[in-house]
Amino acid sequence: MLYINDLTKNYGSFTAVNHLSLHIPEGDLFGFVGPNGAGKTTTIRIVCGLLKASGGSVRIGNSSAPVGSKEMKRMIGYVPDFFGVYDNLKVKEYMDMYGSMYGMDSGDIAKLTDDLLELVNLTDKKEFYVDTLSRGMKQRLCVARALLHNPKLLILDEPSSGLDPRARVEMKELLKNLHSMGKTIIISSHILSELSEMCNSIGIMNRGQLITAGKIEDVMQHFGGGQKLHIRVISEMEPAVRLLQEQAGVTVQSVRENEILVGYQGTEEQIGRLLQYMVQNQVTMTDFYREAGTLESLFMQLTGGGAQ
Amino acid sequence: MKIKLNPIIKKDLQVSARSMRISWGLFGYEMLLAVAFLIALSIIQAESRSYYSNNIYSYLVYLFPVVAIAQIGIVMLIVPILTAGSISGEKERQTFDIMLTTCMSPFSIVLGKVTSAVIRILFFVVASTPIMALAFVVGGLSWFDLFTFILTIIMLAFFTGSIGIFCSSVCRKAIAAVILSFVFYAVIFGGTFIPSLIHALFAYSSYGNDYMGESMVFWLFNPIIFYEEYFTQIMTGESLLNGANFDLDEVGPLTYLLSQGKVWMFVSAICIILLSLVFMAAAAWKVNPLHSSGGRKPGKKKAGQE
Ligand SMILES: Nc1ncnc2c1ncn2[C@@H]1O[C@H](COP(=O)(O)OP(=O)(O)OP(=O)(O)O)[C@@H](O)[C@H]1O
Numbered sequence: 001m002l003y004i005n006d007l008t009k010n011y012g013s014f015t016a017v018n019h020l021s022l023h024i025p026e027g028d029l030f031g032f033v034g035p036n037g038a039g040k041t042t043t044i045r046i047v048c049g050l051l052k053a054s055g056g057s058v059r060i061g062n063s064s065a066p067v068g069s070k071e072m073k074r075m076i077g078y079v080p081d082f083f084g085v086y087d088n089l090k091v092k093e094y095m096d097m098y099g100s101m102y103g104m105d106s107g108d109i110a111k112l113t114d115d116l117l118e119l120v121n122l123t124d125k126k127e128f129y130v131d132t133l134s135r136g137m138k139q140r141l142c143v144a145r146a147l148l149h150n151p152k153l154l155i156l157d158e159p160s161s162g163l164d165p166r167a168r169v170e171m172k173e174l175l176k177n178l179h180s181m182g183k184t185i186i187i188s189s190h191i192l193s194e195l196s197e198m199c200n201s202i203g204i205m206n207r208g209q210l211i212t213a214g215k216i217e218d219v220m221q222h223f224g225g226g227q228k229l230h231i232r233v234i235s236e237m238e239p240a241v242r243l244l245q246e247q248a249g250v251t252v253q254s255v256r257e258n259e260i261l262v263g264y265q266g267t268e269e270q271i272g273r274l275l276q277y278m279v280q281n282q283v284t285m286t287d288f289y290r291e292a293g294t295l296e297s298l299f300m301q302l303t304g305g306g307a308q
Numbered sequence: 309m310k311i312k313l314n315p316i317i318k319k320d321l322q323v324s325a326r327s328m329r330i331s332w333g334l335f336g337y338e339m340l341l342a343v344a345f346l347i348a349l350s351i352i353q354a355e356s357r358s359y360y361s362n363n364i365y366s367y368l369v370y371l372f373p374v375v376a377i378a379q380i381g382i383v384m385l386i387v388p389i390l391t392a393g394s395i396s397g398e399k400e401r402q403t404f405d406i407m408l409t410t411c412m413s414p415f416s417i418v419l420g421k422v423t424s425a426v427i428r429i430l431f432f433v434v435a436s437t438p439i440m441a442l443a444f445v446v447g448g449l450s451w452f453d454l455f456t457f458i459l460t461i462i463m464l465a466f467f468t469g470s471i472g473i474f475c476s477s478v479c480r481k482a483i484a485a486v487i488l489s490f491v492f493y494a495v496i497f498g499g500t501f502i503p504s505l506i507h508a509l510f511a512y513s514s515y516g517n518d519y520m521g522e523s524m525v526f527w528l529f530n531p532i533i534f535y536e537e538y539f540t541q542i543m544t545g546e547s548l549l550n551g552a553n554f555d556l557d558e559v560g561p562l563t564y565l566l567s568q569g570k571v572w573m574f575v576s577a578i579c580i581i582l583l584s585l586v587f588m589a590a591a592a593w594k595v596n597p598l599h600s601s602g603g604r605k606p607g608k609k610k611a612g613q614e
């Protein structure tokens with residue numbers, strides 16, 4: 001769907017995006033993660049034609065339309081990381097304005113506006129002035145606006161920044177909903193727990209470079225090192241710790257009365273084999289569990305030391 | 309093909325119609341006009357009493373230049389203020405980027421902004437037509453002249469609006485854009501004389517009579533000269549440049565042609581419109597993120613090196 005190839009953006013001597021290549025398949029809900037200043041916004045703005053790349057190319061599907069062309073703009077709905085409002089403009093007029101900027105017919109826009117406002121749960125605000133809406137409502141209105149021209153690809157830059165937890169949940173539900181309707185969606189965010197719940201694929205970016213990208217399970221598994229194993233032992237502790245230390249990829253982090261905390265780099269299967277091995281070697285365990293590998297820990301691990 | 313109203317015009321008019329500013333502005337303008345009208349009327353009355361005791365009506369024709377010049381002044385002052393903030397204002401509200409991601413081309417954004425300013429200023433122009441009409445009907449000018457005057461005001465509004473929008477695309481702050489617009493006025497109003505001055509100096513030192521020559525072509529771009537010529541023609545029926553009585557062989561065909569008043573006005577109007585288009589095209593180029601190095605985010609870190 002979206003092919004980004006060798007994309008580079010320099011600000012003077014500073015490289016904000018460094019040879020980024022990425023493919024986002026159709027129908028994905030893609031989470032674009034990275035610490036502040038990683039270059040997410042820069043990448044998104046280039047894709048939307050708001051910034052000129054220093055090098056590289058962006059393509060949607062099989063179309064050869066260049067970035068910033070009308071054809072490309074028709075395929076993208078963009079929700080920026082800010083929300084600009086006009087005073088004295090009503091919600092329906094706001095929608096009408098942007099619709100007509102895509103050359104749509106007023107009648108069609110009015111019909112679509114009703115549907116979209118229903119989708120984002122703002123039907124009762126249709127006659128309200130935009131600047132009187134709450135932040136969460138504005139954010140949802142912005143999503144509705146971005147969907148007006150029925151784009152193939154919806155790009156949201158930090159859609160939950162500044163929202164309260166409830167508004168966040170609503171936004172998440174809305175995005176999940178859109179995903180299930182078959183839209184391809186890209187979300188940039190640093191709220192990782194949120195992304196891990198709704199995205200089916202992610203890309204992690206740091207200092208202008210893409211560190212990894214792919215299906216969320218694959219990424220988590222591949223970089224499983226973030227996971228922690230809690231092992232409760234009722235037999236002798238000493239040999240158990242020794243056994244663990246002998247294993248490749250295992251770092252014993254702490255040993256308490258009868259619980260060992262272990263950092264482990266390995267796949268699901270390897271963890272299984274580790275358990276098997278321990279049992280075979282007469283270690284009696286009452287508990288062996290994985291702290292759910294959070295995206296947070298993965299994120300910290302992958303971007304560690306680079307975020308200053 | 310169905311012609312659609314530029315969405316920016318629609319939005320700008322909707323928004324400004326709801327703000328109190330335009331109502332107060334119109335109110336103030338009407339007040340000013342009324343006061344000016346009454347003063348002018350009493351002066352005319354006093355004058356006519358001392359000379360021709362019963363012929364006050366023929367003096368009413370002088371209301372026309374008074375009101376007209378007031379309007380020209382207002383257009384030149386207000387339109388840059390309306391447009392100067394239009395792009396920087398959208399950028400401040402952070403709505404400009406969203407606009408750029410739609411199918412609106414930068415030129416149609418710029419054109420929409422200028423046109424909405426022109427329409428808003430036309431509210432003021434139309435409000436003053438009854439007074440001008442008095443000068444026309446009672447004072448003996450033709451309806452056609454009133455019509456052409458309104459056309460020239462629209463042209464002037466486009467011209468000043470294009471300068472304003474260009475400045476808006478260059479300056480971050482609206483106030484800086486307004487000041488820059490006035491600098492452009494000075495350059496255009498004064499600068500177009502420079503070739504003629506140089507030519508005059510040069511002509512004096514070498515050979516005598518063609519003191520203007522082709523350097524006069526630059527005057528075509530000067531709205532002040534355009535209006536001088538316009539008023540001279542309307543009020544006296546003569547042309548500013550007719551007095552020069554050019555000899556075709558001496559000044560060349562171009563200057564000769566231009567010294568024919570009506571031709572001059574027509575060509576000058578075209579030149580002024582062309583210049584407006586150049587300013588708008590430059591503004592469109594400037595705001596297009598794919599051309600300029602810009603695309604900065606408002607309120608974020610300033611571009612360091614570029
Ligand atoms: N106009 C500019 N001039 C110079 N440097 C810039 C400009 N815009 C962005 N940068 C730099 O580019 C880098 C990437 O910025 P970007 O906004 O893409 O980060 P981000 O990943 O979106 O961060 P955040 O999570 O804070 O939104 C930053 O170091 C920033 O300082």
Ligand SMILES: [Mg+2]
Pocket residue numbers: 040041042081157158
């Ligand atoms: Mg950002």
